[in-house]
Amino acid sequence: MNLQKTLRLSLQWLVICALIGLFSGSASAFFLVALEWVTQIREHHAWIIWLLPLGGLIIGLLYHYYGASVVKGNNLLLEEYENPQQPIPFKMAPLVLIGTLITHLVGGSAGREGTAVQMGGAIADQFSKWFQLNKNDRKTILILGISAGFASVFGTPLAGALFALEVVYFSKIKLKSVILSFAVAYTAYFTVEFWQVQHTHYTISILPEMNGIHLLWTIGTGILFGLAALLFSRTAHFWSRLFSKYIPYAPIRPLIGGTILTIVIFFIGTTKYIGLGVPEIVKAFSTPNESYDFLLKILFTGFTLGAGFKGGEVTPLFFVGATLGSALSVVVPLPIALLAGMGFVAVFSGATHTPIACTVMGMELFGIESGVFIGIACVVAYFASGSIGIYHSQIVKGPKYHLYQKINRFRLDLF
Numbered sequence: 330m331n332l333q334k335t336l337r338l339s340l341q342w343l344v345i346c347a348l349i350g351l352f353s354g355s356a357s358a359f360f361l362v363a364l365e366w367v368t369q370i371r372e373h374h375a376w377i378i379w380l381l382p383l384g385g386l387i388i389g390l391l392y393h394y395y396g397a398s399v400v401k402g403n404n405l406l407l408e409e410y411e412n413p414q415q416p417i418p419f420k421m422a423p424l425v426l427i428g429t430l431i432t433h434l435v436g437g438s439a440g441r442e443g444t445a446v447q448m449g450g451a452i453a454d455q456f457s458k459w460f461q462l463n464k465n466d467r468k469t470i471l472i473l474g475i476s477a478g479f480a481s482v483f484g485t486p487l488a489g490a491l492f493a494l495e496v497v498y499f500s501k502i503k504l505k506s507v508i509l510s511f512a513v514a515y516t517a518y519f520t521v522e523f524w525q526v527q528h529t530h531y532t533i534s535i536l537p538e539m540n541g542i543h544l545l546w547t548i549g550t551g552i553l554f555g556l557a558a559l560l561f562s563r564t565a566h567f568w569s570r571l572f573s574k575y576i577p578y579a580p581i582r583p584l585i586g587g588t589i590l591t592i593v594i595f596f597i598g599t600t601k602y603i604g605l606g607v608p609e610i611v612k613a614f615s616t617p618n619e620s621y622d623f624l625l626k627i628l629f630t631g632f633t634l635g636a637g638f639k640g641g642e643v644t645p646l647f648f649v650g651a652t653l654g655s656a657l658s659v660v661v662p663l664p665i666a667l668l669a670g671m672g673f674v675a676v677f678s679g680a681t682h683t684p685i686a687c688t689v690m691g692m693e694l695f696g697i698e699s700g701v702f703i704g705i706a707c708v709v710a711y712f713a714s715g716s717i718g719i720y721h722s723q724i725v726k727g728p729k730y731h732l733y734q735k736i737n738r739f740r741l742d743l744f
Contacts, residue, residue: 345456346473346509350516353449353477357517358524360426360448361482364441367434368604377435378600381591384435385583388428389637393580396424399451402639403443404722406450410471410497411724413464417471421451428639435587436594436603438629439640441482446641449478449517469506472497473513480514481521484528488690490514495683498726529607531614531673533695535664539702546661547671550654551706554672555713557653558679561627561646562719568635579637586636590629602629606648610673613655614666623653642719643677650676663702670695671706678707679714682725 371377392400399405399421409417429444453474457467472493480489490511494502521528537543572582594600601609602625609622630645654672658665670691678687684707691703716725716733725733 341460342505342509343512345460345470346513347516348456349449349453349470349473349477350513351520352452353445353474353513354481354517354520355524356422356426356448356452357445357478357481358521358526360429360441360444361521361526363426363430364433364605367430371434371436371604372600375600378594378603379591381435381437381587382584383587384431384437385585385587385636385638386580388431388639389580389583391424391428392637396420399424399447401722402447403720406446406471406475407497407720407722407724409454410468411722413467416457416467417451417454419451419455422448425639429641432633432638432640433604436600437587437590437633437638437640438603438606438626438645439633439638439642440605440630440644440646441641442479442643443641444639445478445482446475447478449476449481450474453477469503469509472502472506472510476510476514477517481517483690484518484521485690485693486511486514486518488686488693489518491686491689492681492683495686496681496720496723498682498724529611531611531666531670531694533614533664533666533670533699536667536698536702537663543663543702544705546663547702547705548709550657550661550663550668550671551675551709552713553657554650554653554675554706555679555710555715557623557627557649557672558646558676558710558714559717561631561642561649561676562680562715562717564627564631565634565642565719566717566721568631570635572636583637586632586638590632590636602626605644607644610644610648610651610669613651613669616655617658617665618652618655620656622656623649626652642680646677646680646719647673650674667699667702670699671702674703675706675710679710680719682711682714682718682723682729684708684711 398418425444425447432439450471453470457470476490476493479492480486493510576582626645626648650672651669654668655665658668661668674687674691678684687707688704692700712729
């Protein structure tokens with residue numbers, strides 16, 4: 330009888346895993362194609378940027394009247410994981426998809442990870458109702474949704490699986506969840522491959538050998554990447570609080586924010602800091618960036634998302650890290666592509682408290698040979714980035730939590 334029950338449950342989870350991977354992967358494939366389409370439209374019709382206020386108002390009204398229950402986005406997924414209450418409404422998926430596409434069409438600075446993860450989480454959690462799963466199994470479902478969304482949108486199945494586990498700090502995770510997280514990540518990844526949707530490729534062609542001097546430079550740059558992550562997180566939260574405090578009516582926030590962004594973009598005379606910024610990221614691996622590029626991307630992204638536009642934070646984090654690493658190449662005696670690659674994942678590591686997933690992501694994207702440099706940079710940035718990340722509902726635990734508890738106690742004792 331126990332064997333029959335085990336086989337039945339195993340089959341049930343395999344079916345759930347396959348369905349989540351297929352649906353989430355297909356949703357991400359559609360999203361990536363649509364995102365490229367709206368980006369091309371914006372780049373070929375620069376006047377569309379003048380529609381930023383209108384696009385912001387549409388997004389604001391959509392969420393005000395139809396999406397109040399899902400406006401928290403990724404934070405809602407993390408809150409439901411920590412304290413399961415009710416299934417994520419399916420409307421989260423189409424709303425964040427539409428909101429993100431509008432944001433990129435009219436010229437907001439945002440990413441794509443948040444959109445894919447929210448779509449994955451919303452799709453996955455529907456199976457909680459269909460299969461009448463309990464609260465503990467719902468936690469597994471949410472991990473699978475996050476894993477599928479992340480893996481499919483970036484083409485990094487190992488990092489996607491680990492990110493889903495690490496972003497909740499492996500909290501009370503069973504072996505079943507770990508195995509299924511990897512299975513659904515690969516299912517979603519191969520689904521995107523089946524739809525023949527391409528991911529951006531990066532190359533680190535020159536790698537120096539690790540020695541004492543290179544180790545010190547890697548640690549030093551890791552600290553800077555961590556501080557950049559801290560600045561990114563604090564900036565995003567600052568603008569969000571500011572808009573909420575002074576503009577009570579939510580739909581007006583992106584309208585006003587869009588108006589300000591349009592004026593700023595017009596006066597600076599460049600669009601390199603809006604949208605995903607993938608061309609600039611690719612360029613950073615071969616050509617040194619200006620020292621202020623990463624700061625302007627932080628400002629534009631924090632303001633865009635804080636005003637109420639939709640999208641992710643991760644690709645802008647890639648931009649920030651890659652351009653900062655690229656700019657540092659004029660003073661740091663390490664290859665420019667290596668510095669850009671280290672920054673690419675290290676800033677992400679610091680902002681999301683996920684050094685393991687980010688190290689693996691770096692090896693998936695740039696090759697396993699860069700793993701030592703990538704790993705050191707990610708761990709150092711993780712510790713240097715402060716206790717607050719981009720997800721305010723994320724519970725920070727482990728060595729970083731204990732480190733900052735000691736720092737806070739030392740401050741109290743000192744003053």
